[in-house]
Amino acid sequence: MGKLKYALFTGCTAKQSTPEQMLSTMAIAEKLDIELVELTEASCCGASHLQDYDDFLSLVLNARNIAYAEKHGLTMVTICNTCQLNTAMTKHRLDNNADLKARVNEKLEEVGLEYKGTSMVTHFLYAIIDDFGLDKLKEMVVKPLSQFNIAPFYGCHNIRPSELQNETHKTPESSYNPSSLDDLIIACGGQTVDYEEKNKCCGFHVELQAPHTAAVLTGNAIAGATDGNADWMVTPCPLCHLKLDTQTGHASKAIGRDVALPVLHMQQMIGLALGCSSAELGLKHHVTEVDFA
């Protein structure tokens, strides 16, 4: 296998409120010898809100982001579930509608770009599973996480709608009984926690307009993981992370029970197993203290 190389769409969150995710992404890429070419020209994907206001603009902007990955001739890798959904949804719509693609390209032409449909768009989680391989990862583990019960939190926008999501990676995932994160936990030597909320929503996208709903969903998720005996949680999405890590106060109030668990990005979990230091993984940036590493 040659060296793996991807175009990295960081999204906005990794560059702002979850700096630890950016740090740990780069740290494990180095350990795994994966080359990530950052798409510094990319804009925000609209986070599943822009299209509510202006669908066409959202398509054009996302198509532009993908066009830059195409220019590199690389698969685009995302590190945020919602970036993944928005980008993959754009790709799906353009690849299946020649007329829409032509209209979008008419705009991109104004800035000298073209969307061709030649680059895949996949979440880093699946790139690791499909291309790097969990067996190989397992061999590289130097600090197995065997003393930990780890609750996977998948996040909606990486698993639903499954028809679309399964177009973006090779290893099939069932949205009702997903396994990718569980498999990753096991590859890192940890024990997985099975709990009802692992494939449910954390409420992030209505945090401003429906704070109670958002807080209850977050509270339920942390409570479910706690009752499943989890030492900590792990997620592939910085938005889920923000919600589960920083909103425990509101969540506890909303469900009438004090809940809080350390939440790691999947990159941090992999990094721990590969022997990265807590500084390399940015563990000091968590609001809910990571007290075990």
Place this chain on the structure above:
Amino acid sequence: MEHTITTQEVNFKVFRFNADEDYLPYYEDYKMEVTSEEVVLDILNRIKWDHDGSFSYRRSCRHGICGTCAIKVNGRSTLACKESLNDMVETFGSDLVIEPLSKKRAIKDMIIDKGDFWEKNDAIHPFLISHIDEHPEMECAVTPEQANALNDADLCIQCGACHYACPVMEINEDFFGPAAFAKAYRFEADVRDDAHTTRLLELNEEKQGVWDCVKCMECAEVCPKDVDPIGKITKLHQMLFAEGVAKSNVATRHAVGFAHSIAKRGVLDEGELVLYSEGPAIVKHVPVAVKMLTKGKICMPWNMPKSDNLDEIQKLVKSSSTAKF
């Protein structure tokens, strides 16, 4: 290829409850040999016919048309008559839990009180509201393109699978829910309907309306008819802006704020988005923001990233914008 029928043993854990007699629900276990040809409804039938004649569930057409047989298997809302057991075993293994769509609304075993579903359905005026010329000169023709605008919203069989899978329904009892939204879209998109703004105004209201959807995609995932309710909710959002119904509130400003932020720096300015959305109400976010600040999770304005080739983005925002607020 020759068609072969396989059999396997499956353990069913079945929800039982009779509101007239039982104080609490309980689960009954059944071990059965099932064949690769069977659907979940066959199992419900076999429980009733071979084990317990009092076992109750709804079904009628057995062809995915009447919408009565929706239940949950291992938490997944599904039409019993369409769902193959093989697929269920493949997804969940050989221990299957059979439950009604809503345990708290159970009347008898799989049968629930679907009253809340119909109330929400009625609330969005699920019919054409049209000023009909009583003496028309010609037929009221709908072109194929106009019919296509319904985007399959008319395929809904009102099974309730999405309604009882939606996480918001559990928390916010005013929420209309995915099925009602899909139905509302079905009429909003119909060229013969004249109620547009009236219906949209109600869909724009806080708590009950489209802004309270958390975008979890559960409804699209469970729908046996591929109605894609969340896709319809997105279209309703767009209609609210297009028809000028969307009032300035935290939800609408949140959606519009992305366009502003992108036009300014390509990437999102998270802090500015919250400020733009909330206005003075931003003070309520201060306690969490302070915690985030001490952990280095808040990007200072002078460090705020910008996309490279920002001029391209700005040009595209100008040339490709189709909405106004």
